[in-house]
Amino acid sequence: MGATLRALRALVLLAGFYLLGVVLLAVLAAADWACVTWLHGPAAFKVLIVSVVLAIPIVRGMFMLRTPRGDPRPGVAVTDRQEPVLWNTVREIAEHVGTRAPDEIVLTEEVNAAVSEDARLLGLRPGTRRLYLGLPLMTGLDEMRLRAVLAHEMGHYANLDTRLTPLIARGRAQLIRTVTHFQERSDKKIAKERAKQEKKAAKRIAAGKTAKEIDTDGEGAMYRAMAAIYLAYGNFYMRATLSASRRQELAADLAAVRIAGRDAAAGALRELNALDPAFDFYMHGYATLGVGSGLMPPRGQVFGGFRTMLAARSADLDELRTELSTEPASPYDSHPALAERVARIEALPDDGRGGQAAAARPSLELLADADASMAALEPAVLTPQALALPRVEWAELVHRSMLGYAGQGAERIREAAAAEGAAPGLAGLLDAIDADPAVRWRLTEHFPKSEQAAAATGRAAREFARSALRRALSQLATDRLADSGTARWQLSWSEPATLRYPAGDFADRLDEALDAAVADQPDTEPLRKLVLAP
Incomplete structure (x- = not known):
C-alpha cells in the first residue's frame, strides 16, 4: 500500500471517531426529543440531565484538536x-x-x-x-x-x-481519553453509591438491625455502555493501524x-x-x-x-x-x-x-x-x-555488594536462631547446638520449605531438615569469613560471582566441618577452629 493510500486510510479511521461521536450525539438528541414529546415532569428532566452528562465527554473528545506529544527520549x-x-x-x-x-x-x-x-x-x-x-x-x-x-x-x-x-497518535489519544472519561465517571458513580449504602448499613447495624447487602451492579451502566462502544471502535482502530505498522x-x-x-x-x-x-x-x-x-x-x-x-x-x-x-x-x-x-x-x-x-x-x-x-x-x-552514589572498581563493587546480600541472608538466619534462644552469630548457634542438639531441627522450622519438604515425614523429613541446616550454617560461616577478609567475593564476567577461600584445602575442610556439625552426633569443633578461631 502506497503512502497516499495509507494516509487516506489513517484519515478515514480518524474520521470514523468523529462519525461515531456524531451518531451517538444524534441518538442522545433523539432520546431527548422523544422524552420531551412523551414524558413530563421529573422523569423527563432526569433523562435530559443524563443525556447532557453523556454528551459532554463525547464533545470534549471530538474537539481535542492538539496532537499529543510524548516526553522526549533521554539521551x-x-x-x-x-x-x-x-x-x-x-x-x-x-x-x-x-x-x-x-x-x-x-x-x-x-x-x-x-x-x-x-x-x-x-x-x-x-x-x-x-x-x-x-x-x-x-x-x-x-x-x-x-x-x-x-x-x-x-x-x-x-x-x-x-x-x-502524529495522525495515528491523535486518533489513539482521542479514543483513550474518551474511554477513560466514561470509565472514571462510572467508577465515581459506583463509589458514591457504595458509600451511601455503607452509611445506611452502618446505621442499621447501630440500631440493632440486619444490614442489607451492598449492591452497586446497576450503577454507572450508561457510562460503561458508552465506554464499551468507544472501546470496540478503539480495538478496531488499533488492529487496523498496527497491521499497517507490521x-x-x-x-x-x-x-x-x-x-x-x-x-x-x-x-x-x-x-x-x-x-x-x-x-x-x-x-x-x-x-x-x-x-x-x-x-x-x-x-x-x-x-x-x-x-x-x-x-x-x-x-x-x-x-x-x-x-x-x-x-x-x-x-x-x-x-x-x-x-x-x-x-x-x-x-x-x-x-x-x-x-x-x-x-x-x-x-x-x-x-x-x-x-x-x-x-x-x-x-x-x-x-x-x-x-550521587560512590564509584568503585568492578572487583570492589562485586565484593562489597555480595557481602551485603550475604549479610542480609545471614541476618534472617540469626533471627531464626534467636527465636530458639541462641545468641547472635555463628558462635551462639554452635553453642546452642552443643547444649541441645535438637535445636538444629527446631531451627529449620523457621525456614521456608518446598512442597516436597513440607510433605515429607520420618527419615525423609530429617534429611530435608539436615540440608536446610547445612545451608544455614554455610551461609553464616561464609558471611563471617568474607566479613573478616579471610575469603573474598570474586568478579567473573562469564559466570556468577564466587567466594574465593584462602589457598590450599580450605574449601574441602569447610565442607567436612559443615558435615560434622549436621551429623546425627554433631561435632561443632572443626567449624569453630576453621571459622571462629583467630
Whole structure:
C-alpha cells in the first residue's frame, strides 16, 4: 500500500471517531426529543440531565484538536563535529535509501534504534527528523549489521511512516481519553453509591438491625455502555493501524537488505534477539548490582561494562542467535514476529555480500571515542540518586555488594536462631547446638520449605531438615569469613560471582566441618577452629 493510500486510510479511521461521536450525539438528541414529546415532569428532566452528562465527554473528545506529544527520549544529542564518521555513515545510507537524512542523532541507553519526525498539519508538512541510536545496540553489532539497522530506520523515512505517526497518535489519544472519561465517571458513580449504602448499613447495624447487602451492579451502566462502544471502535482502530505498522516493518527490512546485504540484515535481527535479554541480565547482574550497597561502577562503565560481558559470554548467547521464537504476532503487535522477519530475509537469493559482514569492524569504532560517549550518556539517563552514589572498581563493587546480600541472608538466619534462644552469630548457634542438639531441627522450622519438604515425614523429613541446616550454617560461616577478609567475593564476567577461600584445602575442610556439625552426633569443633578461631 502506497503512502497516499495509507494516509487516506489513517484519515478515514480518524474520521470514523468523529462519525461515531456524531451518531451517538444524534441518538442522545433523539432520546431527548422523544422524552420531551412523551414524558413530563421529573422523569423527563432526569433523562435530559443524563443525556447532557453523556454528551459532554463525547464533545470534549471530538474537539481535542492538539496532537499529543510524548516526553522526549533521554539521551545525548551528538553533532556532526563531535561524531563525523557516524554522521557521514547515516547520511550515506539515507542517500542510498532515497530519503532525507535525520536532523539530529541522539545516543540512548536502549538495545534499539528508532526514528521520529515532528510532522505538522496531520503529516502533510515534514518536520524535524531524529534518529535514536542505542549505545548498547552498537556494542553488540558490527558495522555491517549496524548499517542494516540504519537502513531499516531510513526505510521508515522513505516510506513516510513517520509522517503519519502524529495522525495515528491523535486518533489513539482521542479514543483513550474518551474511554477513560466514561470509565472514571462510572467508577465515581459506583463509589458514591457504595458509600451511601455503607452509611445506611452502618446505621442499621447501630440500631440493632440486619444490614442489607451492598449492591452497586446497576450503577454507572450508561457510562460503561458508552465506554464499551468507544472501546470496540478503539480495538478496531488499533488492529487496523498496527497491521499497517507490521507491513511497514517488512518493507523497511527490504531496505536493510538492499543497503547492507541479506546476511547482515538477517544477522542484525538475530543479534538483536540475543542482545535484548543479555542487556537486561547485565543491568541487573552487574551495572546495578551495587545499588543496594550504595555503590556504582566506575564512570563510563554503567554501560561500558556491557562490552566486557558480551565478550566473555558470547558463546552463551549462540542459542538466542539461532533459535528464534515462532510464536505468531498478535493483532495488537506493532512488529511481525522476529522469526517471520528473519525467514523472509533469509529466503531471498544470496547477494554475495556475506564476506563483507564477516570482515566488518565493531560498530563502536564509528564513534570518535566510545568510552567518552558511554560516560556522557550516564548523566543523561541515570537518576540523580544513582549519580550521587560512590564509584568503585568492578572487583570492589562485586565484593562489597555480595557481602551485603550475604549479610542480609545471614541476618534472617540469626533471627531464626534467636527465636530458639541462641545468641547472635555463628558462635551462639554452635553453642546452642552443643547444649541441645535438637535445636538444629527446631531451627529449620523457621525456614521456608518446598512442597516436597513440607510433605515429607520420618527419615525423609530429617534429611530435608539436615540440608536446610547445612545451608544455614554455610551461609553464616561464609558471611563471617568474607566479613573478616579471610575469603573474598570474586568478579567473573562469564559466570556468577564466587567466594574465593584462602589457598590450599580450605574449601574441602569447610565442607567436612559443615558435615560434622549436621551429623546425627554433631561435632561443632572443626567449624569453630576453621571459622571462629583467630
